[in-house]
Amino acid sequence: MGDSAKSQLDSILKSVITRDSTGPADTMLVNAHLSQMKMFGIRQGVEFYPMQDNFGTQRYDFIQQVIKFNQLDARLDSIWDRFLAYGKGLFYIRPTQKTYRIYWFDRDSYRTYYSPEGDLEEVIIIYPYKVKSSRGFGGVGLKTDKRYMRLRITAETIEEHHSEQEISFDNPEMSFAFSDKKVLKNTMEFIPCVEVFNNPDAFGTDGAGEFDLLANQIIAHDEMVKNIRANLSFFGNPTLLSSRPKQDIVEADGADTPQRPSISSQSGFESEFFLSSSTFKQDNVTRNSPGYIGKPGSGMRVPRVIANLEPTDRVGFITPNAVSTDQARYAEQLRNEIRLALGGIDDLSITNVTATEIKSAYGRVSATSQKKCLQLYTYGINKCFELIIFQEEQIFRKSLAYETGIKYPELPEEPDEKAIEKYERAKARYEKKLEAAIEKALEEQDIPPGVLGLAPDGDRTVLWRWLGPVYEDTTQDKLNQSIFTRNLQELGVDSIEALKYLFPSKTDDEIAGMLSGFPFRVVGEVQRAYSAFIDLINQEMRTPHPQQPNLPMAADPRLDLTPFLYRTLESLQKEVTYAGRYRNADPIGTPSIPDPTDKLRGSGADGSPSSGGFDQSAMGGTLPTGDGPSPANAGPDGSPSAGLNPYSVQLPSTPGAPTTGQPLQGSVQPGGGTPEFARPIPQPGSTIESDPGNRPGQLRFPTNNPVQQPGDADLYAWDQQQPGIFQQLFPNFAGNYPGPAPGKRSKRGKS
Numbered sequence: 001m002g003d004s005a006k007s008q009l010d011s012i013l014k015s016v017i018t019r020d021s022t023g024p025a026d027t028m029l030v031n032a033h034l035s036q037m038k039m040f041g042i043r044q045g046v047e048f049y050p051m052q053d054n055f056g057t058q059r060y061d062f063i064q065q066v067i068k069f070n071q072l073d074a075r076l077d078s079i080w081d082r083f084l085a086y087g088k089g090l091f092y093i094r095p096t097q098k099t100y101r102i103y104w105f106d107r108d109s110y111r112t113y114y115s116p117e118g119d120l121e122e123v124i125i126i127y128p129y130k131v132k133s134s135r136g137f138g139g140v141g142l143k144t145d146k147r148y149m150r151l152r153i154t155a156e157t158i159e160e161h162h163s164e165q166e167i168s169f170d171n172p173e174m175s176f177a178f179s180d181k182k183v184l185k186n187t188m189e190f191i192p193c194v195e196v197f198n199n200p201d202a203f204g205t206d207g208a209g210e211f212d213l214l215a216n217q218i219i220a221h222d223e224m225v226k227n228i229r230a231n232l233s234f235f236g237n238p239t240l241l242s243s244r245p246k247q248d249i250v251e252a253d254g255a256d257t258p259q260r261p262s263i264s265s266q267s268g269f270e271s272e273f274f275l276s277s278s279t280f281k282q283d284n285v286t287r288n289s290p291g292y293i294g295k296p297g298s299g300m301r302v303p304r305v306i307a308n309l310e311p312t313d314r315v316g317f318i319t320p321n322a323v324s325t326d327q328a329r330y331a332e333q334l335r336n337e338i339r340l341a342l343g344g345i346d347d348l349s350i351t352n353v354t355a356t357e358i359k360s361a362y363g364r365v366s367a368t369s370q371k372k373c374l375q376l377y378t379y380g381i382n383k384c385f386e387l388i389i390f391q392e393e394q395i396f397r398k399s400l401a402y403e404t405g406i407k408y409p410e411l412p413e414e415p416d417e418k419a420i421e422k423y424e425r426a427k428a429r430y431e432k433k434l435e436a437a438i439e440k441a442l443e444e445q446d447i448p449p450g451v452l453g454l455a456p457d458g459d460r461t462v463l464w465r466w467l468g469p470v471y472e473d474t475t476q477d478k479l480n481q482s483i484f485t486r487n488l489q490e491l492g493v494d495s496i497e498a499l500k501y502l503f504p505s506k507t508d509d510e511i512a513g514m515l516s517g518f519p520f521r522v523v524g525e526v527q528r529a530y531s532a533f534i535d536l537i538n539q540e541m542r543t544p545h546p547q548q549p550n551l552p553m554a555a556d557p558r559l560d561l562t563p564f565l566y567r568t569l570e571s572l573q574k575e576v577t578y579a580g581r582y583r584n585a586d587p588i589g590t591p592s593i594p595d596p597t598d599k600l601r602g603s604g605a606d607g608s609p610s611s612g613g614f615d616q617s618a619m620g621g622t623l624p625t626g627d628g629p630s631p632a633n634a635g636p637d638g639s640p641s642a643g644l645n646p647y648s649v650q651l652p653s654t655p656g657a658p659t660t661g662q663p664l665q666g667s668v669q670p671g672g673g674t675p676e677f678a679r680p681i682p683q684p685g686s687t688i689e690s691d692p693g694n695r696p697g698q699l700r701f702p703t704n705n706p707v708q709q710p711g712d713a714d715l716y717a718w719d720q721q722q723p724g725i726f727q728q729l730f731p732n733f734a735g736n737y738p739g740p741a742p743g744k745r746s747k748r749g750k751s
Contacts (some may be wrong), residue, residue, distance in 0.1 A: 008222075009213075009219065011023060011024055012222070013086075013211065016031055016085070017081050017085055017356055025224045026229060027218065029222075029339070030417050032213060033210065033211075033339065033342050033348070034367055035082075036344050036345075037344070037365075037368070037369050038076075039470060040366050041080060041369040041373050041376075041468050042076050042466075043466045043467070044467045045468070046073070046466060046467065047465055048063055048067065048382065048387070049061065049063065050460070050463070051459060051461040051463050051583070052460075052509075053458060054458075054582065054584055055442070058455065062454060069099045069100075069101070070100075070102045072102065079104055080372075083198055083376055084194065084210045086107045086209055087197070087198045087209035087572055088196060088198060088206070089104055089105060089106055089107065089629065090110045090123070090193055090194070090195050091103070091193065091196070091381070091384050092105065092153075092192065093193070096392070100123075100388050102384055107606050109124070109125060109127050110124060110126070111124045111169060111573075112124075118640055121154070122191075123152075123166065124150065124151065124152050124153075125149075126150045126167050126169065129148075130146055130147070130167075131145055145628055148163050148164070148166055148167045149162055153191055154186065155186060155189060155594060156182075156192065156594065157184065157185060158184045159182070159184075160182040160183075161180070161181050162182075163433035189591075190387070190591035191501065192387060194379075194380055194387070196375050197572070198210065211342075213400060214338055214342070217337075217674065220334070221331065221334050222330050224330075225331065226329065228323050229330070231323055232322045232323060233382050235320045235322035238317045238318065239317065239319075240315070240316075241318055242316075243312070244306075244309070245315050245316065248308070250302060250305070250317065251264055251302065251303040262459070262495075288355060319427045343365070343367075344365050345365055358471075362470075366470075377464045382463065390460055391453075391457045392454040393457075394453070395454075395456055396451060397456070397457055400434070400437055400441065400451045402450075403451055404448065405446040406434055406437065408427075408428070408430055409427055414683070420447065438456060441455075451597060451750075459583035459584060460586070460589065461583075461589070464675040470567060481502050482502060485498045486498075486521075486592060488501070489522065491573075494574075496511050496512060496578065499511050499514070505731075507579035508580075511578075512579055512580055513579040515581065523572065526568055526571060527574075530565065533561050536561055536567075540561070541554045551695055603680065618749070638749060
């Protein structure tokens with residue numbers, strides 16, 4: 001990209017971003033692309049909300065308060081323009097007495113420095129501001145109301161330089177000559193800055209503007225539009241050609257009739273009387289008649305009838321072609337190519353299409369804007385809110401420890417190994433007492449007075465969603481979506497997954513909250529399926545097995561339908577017991593808090609806070625282990641009995657008898673077997689429920705079930721294998737049936 005094209009593009013971007021109408025741009029490519037990206041990136045508005053908010057709506061209300069204080073929803077348009085045009089930007093979080101101020105800085109206003117691991121180590125910001133007084137510091141200086149501030153931010157300190165002279169990154173030493181310096185302690189103990197990148201590179205520490213790569217093409221299109229506009233202005237009106245004098249065919253636009261020039265006037269004779277007939281002279285420059293000089297359009301009106309024409313006179317109009325067809329077509333093609341390269345679409349190129357085709361054509365625009373939203377919202381504004389929530393939780397912990405009398409241990413100035421060990425033990429006791437105090441306050445819902453901040457609530461992830469689409473769905477669209485959702489549910493798709501097509505902007509927990517009603521359609525379908533399985537079981541109980549007629553078909557383990565009954569009940573109970581789940585704090589998104597002992601140990605790559613690792617104390621607790629409750633079924637207090645997930649089906653038990661988990665009498669097996677997706681792939685010729693070594697026509701029965709043992713099918717043999725079964729089945733007939741004599745059993749009865 002040449003320097004001239006770069007400078008012209010910078011001028012165009014500056015005029016667009018600052019809304020300056022005096023800019024040099026004639027092309028509307030930059031304005032159109034920015035407007036299109038904002039329309040699909042902001043839509044009807046953006047809502048920021050926490051993914052987890054178990055204690056009422058404390059996090060949501062706090063986020064809305066910060067948004068309202070910063071007027072973030074009204075500033076999104078300007079942030080989008082600067083983010084897309086300049087390629088990157090910086091969010092700076094600054095605490096105030098009431099809430100937090102979020103600042104935005106362009107790429108020319110800050111410098112960031114990263115560690116080899118990619119962690120942000122230092123940020124320098126320079127920006128101007130205005131003061132009320134016009135005098136300099138101490139009564140001397142430039143006597144201007146404009147000041148400049150330079151901030152140097154690290155995890156430990158924040159340096160402020162205030163100066164009347166302009167501060168630059170190129171020569172900071174001279175800028176500090178007449179500046180006031182303040183060194184403040186960074187009480188947040190982490191760098192409160194988030195840098196976002198548009199079109200980030202592979203490493204992720206630099207970005208590129210939308211129009212930097214296409215600067216030459218944009219400037220060429222701008223020059224082409226200027227030429228087209230000039231041609232239209234010059235050749236747009238038809239030109240009158242005539243062999244007669246202009247005064248014969250141009251009519252004056254005033255009350256006085258202009259006179260024709262005479263021979264004396266054309267020879268240079270003048271008179272004090274301006275309208276003297278002998279000294280009247282036409283103005284050769286403006287071609288206006290005397291008395292009408294300076295009036296627009298004077299003397300330029302052609303009469304309807306031009307009379308006194310001689311046979312040799314010629315009068316006619318010519319209309320030149322101001323813009324050729326090839327030039328207009330090439331300009332349109334170049335505009336379409338540039339918009340296509342930018343990831344958008346030229347709106348003027350969409351013609352003679354239906355509303356559905358328009359929505360499909362704008363699909364590429366929506367995909368491009370979503371990638372921009374990922375950088376600006378997910379990794380930018382959401383990250384700022386997560387840092388703010390983390391800081392509020394730290395304030396809650398410290399203020400609660402102060403109010404409850406829990407003191408943080410202090411490290412001696414010159415510690416030795418014993419002092420460090422004692423400090424670590426005291427710190428562990430401090431964390432344990434503080435966690436107990438937090439759990440007690442949250443369980444009793446009684447927070448001591450004077451405690452500030454937000455109570456720790458696990459995962460601090462903040463999400464975003466659009467308040468409305470660009471194109472509103474019609475009633476037919478909503479009906480089709482609902483039909484598609486119902487078809488997915490009938491196929492066995494989970495209701496939460498199916499409803500995502502009907503409510504794409506809602507989270508899983510919100511959809512689970514919506515499913516708190518009674519799903520009568522699902523219950524009816526499951527009930528009919530359960531009845532169908534029962535009917536099949538009854539038919540199998542009445543039908544002899546083809547390979548062994550003395551046993552019913554239900555005795556075949558490969559034809560056992562009992563697991564399907566349990567599966568049906570599990571599906572029903574899942575559909576009527578949806579609920580949210582608790583998520584622990586994410587260690588990756590938790591800022592590291594510096595420890596005084598880190599300086600004594602030295603920095604390393606062992607995961608310590610000094611090397612950018614994760615500090616468990618920064619979370620307000622320890623990480624969950626494999627022995628404790630999992631995040632999926634843990635409650636807000638960490639207990640596994642929170643009841644947030646659908647419960648599993650248990651085996652029925654006899655009233656008054658303890659449930660041991662053993663199968664019921666007969667062939668009733670528990671329904672919690674290995675899921676189908678975890679089983680091995682069946683071999684050729686085998687069935688899903690059979691052993692891979694089985695083949696069709698080979699009926700095999702288990703040897704551990706007395707009912708399904710091969711042998712004699714007489715009742716006495718059953719009574720021998722399972723005592724009491726004959727008396728239970730036939731209480732009136734049992735006394736009259738002695739059974740076969742001892743030793744007379746059939747050989748088939750031997751197992």
